Amino acid sequence: MKIDFTHHQSAHCENGVVSNLLKHKGYQISEPMVFGIGSGLFFVYIPFLKVNHAPVVSFRPMPGIIFKRFAQRVGIKVKRFKFRNESSAEKALEAELQRNNPVGLQVGVYHLSYFPDEYRFHFNAHNLVVYGKEEDTYLISDPVMETTTTLTKKELNRVRFAKGAMAPKGHMYYPVHFPKELQLESAIKKGIKTVCRDMLAPVPYVGVRGMRTIAKLIRKWPEKKGVKVANHYLGQLVRMQEEIGTGGGGFRFIYGAFLQEAAVILKNPKLKELSLEITEIGDSWRDFAIDASRIYKNRSSELDAYNKVADQLVALSNREEVFFKKLKKAI
Amino acid sequence: MKKSEVPQDKSNLESANFRELCYAVDENGEYTTENSTGWDPKTIALNNAIQDIKERIDAAKKRVVANESSPIDYYMEVNKMDLPILASYVGLWQWRVKRHFKPQVFKKLNTKILQKYADVFDITIEQLQDIDKNI
Known part of the structure; x- marks a missing residue:
């Protein structure tokens, strides 16, 4: 069986799956719209925790939250299932496909056979859509891929039951109830308010203050940890900022696209101006990545270079503080 | 980032014949998307x-x-x-x-x-x- 499902590539998997599932139901919702209403822009540094042997910095909230907020704010109900074992997960998936219903799945990345080897690591909050099955092969629409792809039954079960942090446990979901018309205006406003609140939060680990904390740490890394470790940390930071899924510049460009769309829907030209501003800030994030990469490219460097990128990060945090204050006022 | 500036550097993505999606601004200042083969940093x-x-x-x-x-x-x-x-x-x-x-x-x-x-x-x-x- 094969459901008539149109695949659209997106930058980020979570927004992409939501946007694709909604487009399938006839609602033209773009990826930036999902991202903006779900308040996807974020910055957090989690102390005492290490992933890939480096400190954890994230440019987005916990996986799943964007979708949850989006659904709540526009008035969509989503049905979610988790499973104890592979066979019941498989049965439930098959039943939905029989009903001509494409479903979203949460999966682990490590065993996704169609991903380039270098990108396969133990991350369990990737999302994709299953839109059919032919013999023992599932038809997959993975929003970060350019085209649709496939997974065998064994491969799909393996990624659905990946283990480790945030194990998906077969997590399957699909929207069930839609309002007559999506309440975009109020949803956009709520989405923007939450982002402003989070980015300006008075905690040293979140938002613009989190960036300053990281900047301070960057200055200390080379002396405290040695150049090799400092470079590894810096590399991981740039990867979190630019890796597939961010659309570039730590999600700043997707957010710019969202503000541009929002300006039209809310008939608020101020948002259009702010869209330009966040785009420029995104460009500066890219510059930060370029300068950081110069440091870790040589795998050794003078201490001054670390101070320089730390300064850039502080400058970014100052600009974003001004930006989010303006954004808060604009709505 | 301008659409024309979306980097097209050689990367590990090539082996899988896969380009990622980036958001960028076109000549008229409107947001659009562009595929990227990779970026050196x-x-x-x-x-x-x-x-x-x-x-x-x-x-x-x-x-x-x-x-x-x-x-x-x-x-x-x-x-x-x-x-x-x-x-x-x-x-x-x-x-x-x-x-x-x-x-x-x-x-x-x-x-x-x-x-x-x-x-x-x-x-x-x-x-x-x-x-x-x-x-």
């Missing part, structure tokens, strides 16, 4: 990370050869895992897995436990017991 970061994993694997291999650690240590690194992830995959407590890192303890493991590890690493028990048989 991230490719370097990724390559460094891969290099790091290789070094960890080599270090683990040396430990196993020197009989300081069991092959489980080595295969864990090969599979890019750490202790919590491995323990979760085999369904054992972390302290038990850690104990299995000791060569003396590893030698006495029964087939049932060995098979669990072999399944997780996608190898045979013979390969698990002798890292030279890993391809």
Whole structure:
């Protein structure tokens, strides 16, 4: 069986799956719209925790939250299932496909056979859509891929039951109830308010203050940890900022696209101006990545270079503080 | 970022014939999307990370050869895992897995436990017991 499902590539998997599932139901919702209403822009540094042997910095909230907020704010109900074992997960998936219903799945990345080897690591909050099955092969629409792809039954079960942090446990979901018309205006406003609140939060680990904390740490890394470790940390930071899924510049460009769309829907030209501003800030994030990469490219460097990128990060945090204050006022 | 400035550098994505999506502004200042083949600053970061994993694997291999650690240590690194992830995959407590890192303890493991590890690493028990048989 094969459901008539149109695949659209997106930058980020979570927004992409939501946007694709909604487009399938006839609602033209773009990826930036999902991202903006779900308040996807974020910055957090989690102390005492290490992933890939480096400190954890994230440019987005916990996986799943964007979708949850989006659904709540526009008035969509989503049905979610988790499973104890592979066979019941498989049965439930098959039943939905029989009903001509494409479903979203949460999966682990490590065993996704169609991903380039270098990108396969133990991350369990990737999302994709299953839109059919032919013999023992599932038809997959993975929003970060350019085209649709496939997974065998064994491969799909393996990624659905990946283990480790945030194990998906077969997590399957699909929207069930839609309002007559999506309440975009109020949803956009709520989405923007939450982002402003989070980015300006008075905690040293979140938002613009989190960036300053990281900047301070960057200055200390080379002396405290040695150049090799400092470079590894810096590399991981740039990867979190630019890796597939961010659309570039730590999600700043997707957010710019969202503000541009929002300006039209809310008939608020101020948002259009702010869209330009966040785009420029995104460009500066890219510059930060370029300068950081110069440091870790040589795998050794003078201490001054670390101070320089730390300064850039502080400058970014100052600009974003001004930006989010303006954004808060604009709505 | 302007649409014309979306980087098209050579990267590891090429091997999989895959381009990622970026958001950028076109000539009229409107947002649009553009595919990118890669960007050097991230490719370097990724390559460094891969290099790091290789070094960890080599270090683990040396430990196993020197009989300081069991092959489980080595295969864990090969599979890019750490202790919590491995323990979760085999369904054992972390302290038990850690104990299995000791060569003396590893030698006495029964087939049932060995098979669990072999399944997780996608190898045979013979390969698990002798890292030279890993391809």
